[in-house]
Amino acid sequence: MNMSWIWRKVTALPVGRICRRLMQPGMIPIFISMPQPKSVAESSQALFPDEGGETILNMRKQLLGNQSFFSDLTATMHKVGQYHDIHDDWFQFLYLVTRLAKPMVVVETGVFAGLSTAFILQAIKDNGRGRLVSVDLPAENVIVGSTDRMHDSALPPGCDPGWIVPPALKVNHSLVVGNSQEVLPRVFEKHRAIDVFIHDSLHTAAHQSFEYAIAWSRLREGGILLSDDIFWSPAFHEFCRKHRKPYLHVVEGRGAVRK
Numbered sequence: 001m002n003m004s005w006i007w008r009k010v011t012a013l014p015v016g017r018i019c020r021r022l023m024q025p026g027m028i029p030i031f032i033s034m035p036q037p038k039s040v041a042e043s044s045q046a047l048f049p050d051e052g053g054e055t056i057l058n059m060r061k062q063l064l065g066n067q068s069f070f071s072d073l074t075a076t077m078h079k080v081g082q083y084h085d086i087h088d089d090w091f092q093f094l095y096l097v098t099r100l101a102k103p104m105v106v107v108e109t110g111v112f113a114g115l116s117t118a119f120i121l122q123a124i125k126d127n128g129r130g131r132l133v134s135v136d137l138p139a140e141n142v143i144v145g146s147t148d149r150m151h152d153s154a155l156p157p158g159c160d161p162g163w164i165v166p167p168a169l170k171v172n173h174s175l176v177v178g179n180s181q182e183v184l185p186r187v188f189e190k191h192r193a194i195d196v197f198i199h200d201s202l203h204t205a206a207h208q209s210f211e212y213a214i215a216w217s218r219l220r221e222g223g224i225l226l227s228d229d230i231f232w233s234p235a236f237h238e239f240c241r242k243h244r245k246p247y248l249h250v251v252e253g254r255g256a257v258r259k
C-alpha cells in the first residue's frame with residue numbers, strides 16, 4: 001500500500017468530502033484499498049491493451065478538434081441558461097471507450113442534461129455504427145442520492161432529460177423514461193446482449209448493485225461495465241470483488257471493469 005499517496009489523497013480532499021467519508025465508516029477500507037486513479041489516456045490503454053497509443057491519441061484529437069460538437073453544446077447551454085462542465089475528462093473517456101469497443105449496443109442509466117449521452121452518441125457517429133439506449137427518471141426536482149451534489153440539481157423548467165444532445169446525433173438514440181429498476185428489465189428483454197453499460201443514475205448501494213447485476217448478466221463476454229460515482233457506496237467494489245474482476249479507477253471516482 002502506498003502510504004504517501006494515501007496521505008496526499010486525504011490532505012487534498014475538501015473538508016466536506018472528508019466529513020462525508022468519515023460519516024460512512026464502511027467506505028474507509030474501500031477508500032484505503034482502492035487502486036490509484038488513472039488518467040484518460042492511461043485508462044483507455046489499460047482497458048484496450050492491444051490498441052496502439054497512437055490510435056487512442058488520434059481518436060482523442062478527433063474529438064477535441066470537433067469544434068461544431070463543442071460549440072453546439074455551448075450554444076445550447078447559453079440558450080437554456082444552465083451550465084455543465086463539458087470538458088470533464090470522464091466524457092472524453094466515454095467517447096474513447098465507445099470508439100475503441102466499437103459497440104453495437106450501449107446502455108446507460110442517468111441522462112440529466114445529456115452530456116454523457118452526447119459524447120457516446122458522437123463516438124457512435126464517428127464509428128459509423130451502433131446504438132445507445134439511455135434510461136432516466138427525470139429530475140424535475142432534486143433527487144437525493146443522485147443529483148443532490150450537482151451544481152444544478154434539477155432539470156431546467158420545460159426541459160426534458162438529454163436537452164443538451166445535438167439533434168443530429170439522436171438518430172442512433174433511444175431514451176426510455178422511468179425508474180431503472182422497472183425499466184431495465186424491459187430494455188434487456190429487447191437487447192439480450194450488450195457491449196457497454198454505464199451506470200450514472202441513483203447511487204444508493206441497493207440501486208447500484210441492482211444495475212450492475214442485471215447489466216452484467218446481459219453484457220457479452222469481453223463487454224465493459226463503467227460506473228460513475230463509485231465512492232458513493234461500497235456497491236461497485238463489492239461487485240468487482242464478488243466477480244473476482246480487478247477494476248480500473250478512472251479519473252477520480254469512476255470505475256471500469258471488463259467481463
Ligand SMILES: C[S@@+](CC[C@H](N)C(=O)[O-])C[C@H]1O[C@@H](n2cnc3c(N)ncnc32)[C@H](O)[C@@H]1O
Pocket residue numbers: 109110111112113114115116117135136137138139143146147161178179180181200201202
Ligand atoms: C448524475 S445525473 C446523470 C448525468 C449524466 N450521466 C452525465 O454525466 O451527463 C443522474 C441522473 O439519474 C437520474 N435518476 C435518478 N434516479 C434514477 C432512477 N431510479 N432511475 C433512472 N434514473 C434516475 C436523475 O434524474 C439524473 O438525470
